[in-house]
Amino acid sequence: MHATASPGPSPSLRGRIQAAIEAAWTLARADLAASASAGGPTPEPQDAPISIERPADASFGDFASNIALRLAKPYRRAPLEIARTIAAHVETTATDPNSPIASVDVAPPGFLNIRLADGALATATQRILANPTTWGHVAAAFPERINVEFVSANPTGPLHIGNARGAFTGDLLCRVLAAAGHKVEREYYFNDFGSQVKNLGASVIAIREGCELPEDGYHGDYVYDLARELPAEVLAQAQESGEDPSWAAGRWASERVRAGIEASLEHLGCHFDVWRSESTLHKDGWVVQAIDRLRAAGDVYQEDGAVVFRSTKFGDDKDRVILRSTEDAAPTYFAADIGYLVEKFSRGYERIIFIWGEDHHGYVARVKAAAQSLGFDRDHVQMILTAWVRFVRDGKEVPMSKRTGEFITLDELLGEIGVDAARWFFASRAASSGIDFDIELAKKQSNENPVYYVQYAHARIASILRKAAESGMAPPAADDPRLADLLAGILQSAPEALLARQIVRLPEVVEDAAASEETHGITAYATELATAFHAFYRDARVVDPDEPDRSTARLALVAAAHTTLANALALLGISAPETM
RNA sequence: GCGCCCGUAGCUCAGUGGAUAGAGCGUCAGGUUGCGGACCUGAAGGUCGUGGGUUCGAGUCCCGCCGGGCGCGCCA
Numbered sequence A: 001m002h003a004t005a006s007p008g009p010s011p012s013l014r015g016r017i018q019a020a021i022e023a024a025w026t027l028a029r030a031d032l033a034a035s036a037s038a039g040g041p042t043p044e045p046q047d048a049p050i051s052i053e054r055p056a057d058a059s060f061g062d063f064a065s066n067i068a069l070r071l072a073k074p075y076r077r078a079p080l081e082i083a084r085t086i087a088a089h090v091e092t093t094a095t096d097p098n099s100p101i102a103s104v105d106v107a108p109p110g111f112l113n114i115r116l117a118d119g120a121l122a123t124a125t126q127r128i129l130a131n132p133t134t135w136g137h138v139a140a141a142f143p144e145r146i147n148v149e150f151v152s153a154n155p156t157g158p159l160h161i162g163n164a165r166g167a168f169t170g171d172l173l174c175r176v177l178a179a180a181g182h183k184v185e186r187e188y189y190f191n192d193f194g195s196q197v198k199n200l201g202a203s204v205i206a207i208r209e210g211c212e213l214p215e216d217g218y219h220g221d222y223v224y225d226l227a228r229e230l231p232a233e234v235l236a237q238a239q240e241s242g243e244d245p246s247w248a249a250g251r252w253a254s255e256r257v258r259a260g261i262e263a264s265l266e267h268l269g270c271h272f273d274v275w276r277s278e279s280t281l282h283k284d285g286w287v288v289q290a291i292d293r294l295r296a297a298g299d300v301y302q303e304d305g306a307v308v309f310r311s312t313k314f315g316d317d318k319d320r321v322i323l324r325s326t327e328d329a330a331p332t333y334f335a336a337d338i339g340y341l342v343e344k345f346s347r348g349y350e351r352i353i354f355i356w357g358e359d360h361h362g363y364v365a366r367v368k369a370a371a372q373s374l375g376f377d378r379d380h381v382q383m384i385l386t387a388w389v390r391f392v393r394d395g396k397e398v399p400m401s402k403r404t405g406e407f408i409t410l411d412e413l414l415g416e417i418g419v420d421a422a423r424w425f426f427a428s429r430a431a432s433s434g435i436d437f438d439i440e441l442a443k444k445q446s447n448e449n450p451v452y453y454v455q456y457a458h459a460r461i462a463s464i465l466r467k468a469a470e471s472g473m474a475p476p477a478a479d480d481p482r483l484a485d486l487l488a489g490i491l492q493s494a495p496e497a498l499l500a501r502q503i504v505r506l507p508e509v510v511e512d513a514a515a516s517e518e519t520h521g522i523t524a525y526a527t528e529l530a531t532a533f534h535a536f537y538r539d540a541r542v543v544d545p546d547e548p549d550r551s552t553a554r555l556a557l558v559a560a561a562h563t564t565l566a567n568a569l570a571l572l573g574i575s576a577p578e579t580m
Numbered sequence B: 001g002c003g004c005c006c007g008u009a010g011c012u013c014a015g016u017g018g019a020u021a022g023a024g025c026g027u028c029a030g031g032u033u034g035c036g037g038a039c040c041u042g043a044a045g046g047u048c049g050u051g052g053g054u055u056c057g058a059g060u061c062c063c064g065c066c067g068g069g070c071g072c073g074c075c076a
Helices: A013-034 A067-075 A079-089 A118-130 A161-179 A195-208 A221-229 A232-241 A245-267 A278-283 A286-296 A333-346 A358-373 A410-417 A419-427 A439-448 A450-470 A483-490 A494-503 A506-516 A520-539 A548-571
Strands: A063-065 A101-107 A111-116 A145-149 A183-190 A274-277 A300-303 A306-309 A320-323 A351-357 A381-386 A389-393 A435-438
Touching: A013 A063, A013 A067, A013 A079, A013 A111, A013 A506, A067 A079, A067 A111, A079 A101, A079 A111, A111 A118, A118 A483, A118 A494, A118 A548, A145 A161, A161 A183, A161 A351, A161 A381, A161 A389, A161 A410, A161 A419, A161 A506, A161 A548, A183 A245, A195 A221, A195 A245, A221 A245, A232 A245, A245 A410, A274 A278, A278 A286, A278 A333, A286 A300, A286 A320, A286 A333, A286 A358, A306 A358, A320 A333, A333 A351, A333 A358, A351 A358, A358 A381, A389 A439, A410 A419, A410 A439, A419 A439, A419 A450, A419 A520, A435 A439, A450 A520, A450 A548, A483 A548, A494 A520, A494 A548, A506 A520, A506 A548, A520 A548
Parallel strands: A145 A183, A145 A351, A183 A274, A351 A381, A389 A435
Antiparallel strands: A063 A111, A101 A111, A300 A306, A306 A320
């Protein structure tokens, strides 16, 4: 019971191994210093953290470290000597029954190969049964409040397939950061201020009145729907107050479109905590305040009647205009971005992340420059750029333009290939990797998507648990006093041990995903876990009335696998079906 | 022209300076008297775009070149 008493995240096994090796290194370093020749002083301790990794070849053990190879040069000692000295100081289960390490071997040219104790697998399995909902969550070394802004497409038309990557990338990042112990808020910024809103309104009115569309008007089917649904009162009120009806209709249409976008995103499993409009940003004075702060910092100047921010002072390749010389000194879009930075930091975030398409990479330097001039740490403003997705149908690139209405909406795409398959597709690729998305191919292959392989493993486990229940059997409770012995009994044999070794990796996978801000490690892991389960299923009969103890023990392991698969899928926002 | 990203198996993609470069799909050959065959086992398939350099060690870091994408507005 003591092992499972503390709720919430606990360190990954890898973290505990790392701590053990670090402790051994501290002792080993003293040995090495004591035996040092008079050749020179012992170097200062290296700051480099001791990295523990999963070896490429499983026969080497559960974990490996190249620490001795890295330290050989600064300490001017043979890697093998360092490795042997460290290994001699590691507490293993041979000397300390609580150690997660069964053995440490030294292999040329200086690797430490570490084998996990069976007891560590059993303890981890118990912990999963005790706290299934938080299994896989880890505690951040420095928990932060993080704002992640993504999608932020202008509400002048429904989301199209080009918005898919940003939506999924942002959502996945938020899920991962939250699981890694951070407080995450999801934000959508939209422009309800610019001329395109008026343009949308003009298009709606033109259709409504049967006139020709404006030259730069919007043409999509949705514009006709808007024209049909526009309440007459909107135009009547505009006429009464003397306002340009295009603005009034545009505001109405834009809000209508925005609500549709929100519904689409919710359908994808992408929830946003904050919807921030550009007009309120101006109205609340944030843009003016930001410009004043830049001016006070001495980082703006006048040129040809315009106000310019000296962003080159902070590494940008040219200075940027923030107030135009014409149109009543109207602020530029960039000025609004600066105001938005001030407003966001005023809410107390330690870190602000933007998910942008790579076509925005030119904006990174100027926004970071603004942050720095405003007195923020530029490293607390972070941009994640997603590479372009080329949508292809029949070998031809699909054109996408909201204005001409030539685009495939996100809703249409997901109607064809399904949310789970689409999520897996994007989650399993690095954000920086360019993708050719062949829509016909994706439809054809959606049945071959590995996501179903993983979901199938989950459903198969659910089926086993149902089968067990029919025979009056169930996984043992987490506080069953026999659990430790039962697990120890089965973890001696290969099918069970191989599965358990995959199960216990989840927290490490979450740590890695959060550190790299990439999710393809999770999809790869989920696939490997499913494979390990299918192999176990082949070799080990779970429900066997003739072997009640062994059945109970295996049910505990299977229940842990069930939870682990479900939590890995939850990190990806993908459903974990009980049947399929 | 300048800047950023990318180039790894037939295809789509992984690969925090370390051990024999991996996975899925596709191809080929096999597998079920038991809990879900949407499964399992095995095989074939690689000059890691290219040429140098750094390193005990390079797919990974640095430089040149080739090829592809994106960006270089007081636009939004």
